[in-house]
Amino acid sequence: MREFDLRAAINAISDVTQNRPQPLREFDQIFMKVADMVLQADFLARRFDGMDVVFIGDGDSIALSALHLKAKDVIDYGPNSVLVLDFDERIVKSIIRFSEKYCFNDKISSHLYNVADPLPPDFLHSRDAFYTNPPWGASNGGESVFVFLERGIEAVKEKALGMLVIADDPETHWTQSVLHGSQGLANSHGFLVAEMLPEQHLYHLDDAPDLKSCSCLFRRIEAQKWADKSHSLSMDRFTNFYGRENPLKIRYVREQLTLNYGRAEEHTYKLESWEGR
Numbered sequence: 001m002r003e004f005d006l007r008a009a010i011n012a013i014s015d016v017t018q019n020r021p022q023p024l025r026e027f028d029q030i031f032m033k034v035a036d037m038v039l040q041a042d043f044l045a046r047r048f049d050g051m052d053v054v055f056i057g058d059g060d061s062i063a064l065s066a067l068h069l070k071a072k073d074v075i076d077y078g079p080n081s082v083l084v085l086d087f088d089e090r091i092v093k094s095i096i097r098f099s100e101k102y103c104f105n106d107k108i109s110s111h112l113y114n115v116a117d118p119l120p121p122d123f124l125h126s127r128d129a130f131y132t133n134p135p136w137g138a139s140n141g142g143e144s145v146f147v148f149l150e151r152g153i154e155a156v157k158e159k160a161l162g163m164l165v166i167a168d169d170p171e172t173h174w175t176q177s178v179l180h181g182s183q184g185l186a187n188s189h190g191f192l193v194a195e196m197l198p199e200q201h202l203y204h205l206d207d208a209p210d211l212k213s214c215s216c217l218f219r220r221i222e223a224q225k226w227a228d229k230s231h232s233l234s235m236d237r238f239t240n241f242y243g244r245e246n247p248l249k250i251r252y253v254r255e256q257l258t259l260n261y262g263r264a265e266e267h268t269y270k271l272e273s274w275e276g277r
Contacts, residue, residue: 004074009038012072013065019098020061021090023204024253028135028144028242029059029088032213036201040215041065043197044131044163045078047217051128054155055084056115056148059091060133063108064098071104083127085113085151088253114251115147116238119154119230127156133165133213140240142178144248146185147237153189154230160220162191168199168214175211183216190222 013034023029032040037060044053045066055063063082070078086092092110099105113120130152135144145166152162164182167175183193195217202212233248241248 004042004069006038008072008074009042009069010034012068012074013037013041015102016061016064016068016098019064019094020059021088021094023059024088026242026246027088027250027253030203030205032060032062032133033202033204037062037065040165040201041069042075043215045069045075047163047195048079048129048131048161049077050080051161052081052126053079053083053129053131054123054127054152055082055086056130056132056152056155057086057134058084058095058131059086059088061091061095062131062133064095067099067104067107068102071102079107079129082108083123084108084110085123086110087112087114087251089255090253093255112252115151116233116248116251118232119151121229123155124230125155125157125226127160129161129163130156131163131165135242136167136175136213137178138167138174139244139246142181143237143239144241145178145182147233147241149182149185151230153186153191154227156220158220158223161194162186162218162220164216164218165201165213166216168212170199172211179214179216186218189220190224191218191220193217194219 017034023031041062044062063084066078069075084095089112092112095108095110099108132148132152134148137143137145149164166178168179169175193216197215199212200214205211238248
């Protein structure tokens with residue numbers, strides 16, 4: 001595996017960030033900063049090289065980033081295929097448009113899916129690895145993290161890897177509590193922590209700009225008895241899902257059609273001409 005050209009990598013990731021929709025803060029869509037996206041996409045591409053990977057949500061567009069880096073010949077490794085499941089139709093369709101534009105739509109597919117719903121049978125125990133960067137669970141004891149992690153575990157095969165990205169600050173107790181709980185949950189499903197990159201990523205987070213996240217790589221070492229089917233999320237887990245007094249109550253975010261993808265929305269500006277010309 002060769003070292004990548006940093007300028008070429010940043011330029012490739014800028015293509016991806018130009019494509020992704022604006023974040024919806026009410027659903028904890030808080031995007032990773034570009035330099036950290038480059039490093040994260042490379043880390044994922046190296047660890048999941050040649051694998052079929054499922055993303056349980058992907059507002060950051062790390063899936064596209066990893067595949068685009070390889071398509072642009074910045075790196076020569078990466079997943080064999082990627083499946084992105086997200087409740088935001090804007091994200092689902094932006095993935096389709098981008099991958100078709102850059103001719104790697106044979107490597108990625110995206111589907112509308114909310115973690116409160118059962119995982120569709122076609123996706124159950126079907127992938128080699130999962131990736132998720134869920135709502136970080138500051139107001140619900142990590143329950144939102146655990147839900148996304150469970151769906152990722154449901155989606156992978158007996159011998160599998162998983163990557164979880166969550167808040168990590170040794171001085172902030174809730175982040176350490178959620179991290180500890182996540183590792184315990186993974187362990188109960190036969191996974192151990194194979195690698196961890198602590199305090200690794202920064203975000204466009206206005207109320208906590210210095211709060212970082214870690215990457216926790218899990219490896220399944222113990223076969224588990226699989227459930228024959230997935231089940232709906234119990235209502236008691238909806239509470240404070242996206243933050244204090246912000247429960248999980250929206251099933252899908254739907255895309256409004258526009259002719260200006262990647263351009264400024266017309267309602268955000270107006271044009272003023274010279275008088276008399």
